[in-house]
Amino acid sequence: MEEKLAQLKTKLAEIVDLSQAAALLGWDQQTYMPPAGAEARGNQQAVLGRIMQEWATAPELGKLLDELKPYGESLDPNSDDARLIKVTAKDYAKATCVPTEFVVEFAQVTSLAQQSWVEARQKSDFSIFQPHLEKIVELRRKYASFFPGVEHPYDALLDDFEPGMKTEDVKAIFSALRPQQVELIKAIAEKPQVDDSFLHQPFDEQAQWDFGVEVITKFGYDWNRGRQDKSAHPFTQGMALNDVRITTRVDPNFLNSMLFGTMHECGHALYGLGSSPALDRTGLEGGASMAVHESQSRMWENLVGRSLPFWQHFYPRLQEVFPSQLANVSLNAFYKGINKVQPSLIRVEADEATYNLHIMLRLEIEIAVIEGNLAVKDLPEAWNTRMQEYLGLTPANDAQGVLQDIHWSFGGFGYFSTYALGNLVSAQLWEKINQDIPALDDQIRAGQFENLLGWLRTNIHVHGRKFEPQELVQQVTGSKIDPAPYMRYLGKKYSEIYGL
């Protein structure tokens, strides 16, 4: 059996190597590739994708996994090898459920849909995108039908991002969360608004970049195993356990883009860099799920980077870098400014208090569409109604409403919820970390992040994809994903800032 396990690991290592080559193609496409290289890049991605699909669904792989199943069950269920056999068997089963012709059709349909979405958004005309989205919804429903024993069609979609998570779980979490978030925002709206005008000034781009580098170097980002570049949309891309890169963008007239974008991506990268070396090239390196990944990025961005202790350490340094802009802005005013709550139309610009409402809106619509209870043609109206209900705003046009996000155009139904779940998990972990490291605030106030990073490594990062997200959160915090800690966190923070 040892020999069969070694065979399995050899096959998986080659699939990982290929996926890492593909990851570099993607990274380059968004950072340095000259424009005219796009068509060839598509061909390069396609051939790698085809080989990976072939290898990941190869009958010999299935045979090996079948043979290894009893062996895996005989091991400590939390051991690397037991988990490797179990998780890989699930991956294999899922991959082989979907016919190759479907994969090809889906790639073609979404490729066209993405182009139509760009045009539709530019012209703010949903009708351009509508037929493409209808086809995508049809294919997503068909996709769900390939998996036997799935209770709700949305479960199949969710599982691609949050292994093991059910539609009912997500609904329950968000039902508990929604009234509390709406109430919080109402309470804030009744209070005088804080000033953040000083964040909207000219800030030298190189100086911004350098400050961001200083911060994430203190976080523990290892420049020997990563790098930072610029891109239109910040992202993190691992092309090896020892090569996890981030990008950021710098707005010359607004400090927040670089500041919180850099910390956010660093959070993702620290997770990717923290997998156990024993998991390297097995397919189990990386993260448990999108939500757990987002819990890490949001933790460094918000629970650390938008906290008072953090700025007690870093604000004097930031004032030193930007004296003419910030010399007359007090620490307290700065802290309030970066935590300003302001309902807005655009998800990616939302603050911590309103962000989850943007997600809930999308989630409800997604589920209804996949269930067949909402027609694609009625999406703009459904969007605008909820936007008014949750955030008190109505988009002036579809570009600022239903067309604002790219996700549906690539078929990413199920993706949005992970952003909100990530917020919840970040606060849930944070409560536990503060129990385990009572001096955490003092350490942050001193610019020391070793214990925090060490805790995350030991409890989260090292496990890679070994555990499903609910399993992992339960194991670490004692309960499954729970909205209460996040609401406690928001309540406490905004009570102080807005005097609720």
Place this chain on the structure above:
Amino acid sequence: MEEKLAQLKTKLAEIVDLSQAAALLGWDQQTYMPPAGAEARGNQQAVLGRIMQEWATAPELGKLLDELKPYGESLDPNSDDARLIKVTAKDYAKATCVPTEFVVEFAQVTSLAQQSWVEARQKSDFSIFQPHLEKIVELRRKYASFFPGVEHPYDALLDDFEPGMKTEDVKAIFSALRPQQVELIKAIAEKPQVDDSFLHQPFDEQAQWDFGVEVITKFGYDWNRGRQDKSAHPFTQGMALNDVRITTRVDPNFLNSMLFGTMHECGHALYGLGSSPALDRTGLEGGASMAVHESQSRMWENLVGRSLPFWQHFYPRLQEVFPSQLANVSLNAFYKGINKVQPSLIRVEADEATYNLHIMLRLEIEIAVIEGNLAVKDLPEAWNTRMQEYLGLTPANDAQGVLQDIHWSFGGFGYFSTYALGNLVSAQLWEKINQDIPALDDQIRAGQFENLLGWLRTNIHVHGRKFEPQELVQQVTGSKIDPAPYMRYLGKKYSEIYGL
């Protein structure tokens, strides 16, 4: 047959796509990859290499080529399809001659040898490298033995870089060239030396970079289809017909590195970008051989970039960029300085007049070693003897002598000659271009390069790998590779500069 041809093209396109993905891995390794990513990068390259080797030697490919042979012979022999079938059949025959075990062993031996070469050069101790080089020579001789009907073992090695070129051809060319080059250098040495001290001053790095960009933009480098980055050793890498990138290095205290390095790599890139779109993704895009490639890079670097008309256009601009360094240096003094002839120990620093002697020295040694007429242990002495004979210098140590170049450590026997052949071809083409474009000097003097680039595209670039180098040179100039034009070029140039 049309259908079989289409099948062939589909298979070749996928091999090209993979090779382009591999090219990006290589480019990234030398530009942006964080240091700790190296080991994983090796695995990624290995798996792509293995798939490409499998596909390039697949029996179905051989069967298709056999079936297509009569069809190919029925077509116009210079047509794209006829050449595609012919060249691919040769590639296939060569690839299938070499056993896979040999390919694996060779990769392992050279990987270790490269590490030992680095150490040997650092310590200037040939004995560290000697056993590795002995093994490599043994494997190179074995490699040659795999090809039936090869007259001279060195022919097999040469063919990998210069398809169709024979050891006897190269020997004949260099035998004719050597006495003339030695004589020229002696004549120059008897004249007063020119001054180039003004090139060795501090020059702002960004200003250097910008000037280089200005020059190659005028050459016609298309930034939509390429880009320039920094690397320790400048190189050109195509990852698609529409994505051919260059790198350069900038020495803050010496103008030549950036200046001529940038033009050199641009020459390679223009060649890569000029293949006929009809050859895209066939394996016939790119260049005819290393020597023809080098003819392009050396032409833009030397025949254009070190010419008086070029600087009649660009020197006022360069003086504007670096007034404190160059305001008091006349055009004539500058032109002489960048063309200074000075025998030196290191090939990559050699001037146009002495460069080829560095190559001849290596070529003679390589042939003798592969023939078995020179033992690896005797290489340092053989090197130093020739260095004294040709250039009047003796290296102080092996690092400055036999250990200076990396090529043998990766088994690149046959590679060096292409540098010198490239010089010869560049001058041979230049004579023909000047016949076809009599106003070329005036155009260069006006900063106009469209006609030159147009000529190169039509006569050289567009053909990609369709023709073997000797065939191509014959077709364009009316004779095979010939050292006479290069000697006429050097003679004329240095007569003016040194008053011979």
